[in-house]
Amino acid sequence: MEKETRTRKRGLALEQTIYAVALRLFDQKGIDAVTFKNVAHYAKTSRSVLYRRWDSPSALLVDAVHHWAHENSGFSEDLDTQSFPDTGSLRGDLIENARQIEGLHERINQYLIKFTLYQAVNGETINDDLLKKAEEGAVELGTLLATRAINRGELKVIPSKEVLMLLGNIRRYYSFIATQQAPDPEELIDQIVLPAWLANQQ
Incomplete structure (x- = not known):
């Protein structure tokens, strides 16, 4: 013993x-x-x-999937100024983020299908817990990228929470719903995400 x-x-x-x-x-x-x-x-x-x-085995499982997806996508769970590449511009950072999210979603997708089936039978909201974790991560990373952009003079203020979550929400739509219509990262950033980040920066 x-x-x-x-x-x-x-x-x-x-x-x-x-x-x-x-x-x-x-x-x-x-x-x-x-x-x-x-x-x-x-x-x-x-x-x-x-x-x-953990409050429940379901909460543990959500954290396990989240950890596994990050570990196998190269998109670090531990966000700091060293762990996310600094491309030198807000546009470049957002494009890099779009690419990393795409890889992350590919890993998570297989578990989302299983969770959805379980949820339909048992009524537990495992997908909602995973989505909440993803949104919290998007706000944290978005704040980091916005702070960099402010230091470079590209932004004046950190965008709203809704704007910080925009890229992740759009990528989820294309990763899990409209998989055949997904735009490339540059197109997504240039046409939708970057204009939203640059709006209301008076």
């Missing part, structure tokens, strides 16, 4: 193991297998550790 305690994972390693276990259970056995009891057992941790971090 002592030996097991010494080798038990902690911190980031434990978090990554928890996410991997949750996704493996979901993929192999379905969402009903993603319980705190099962995750704790296979991740070799305690249920109390999970209860301290």
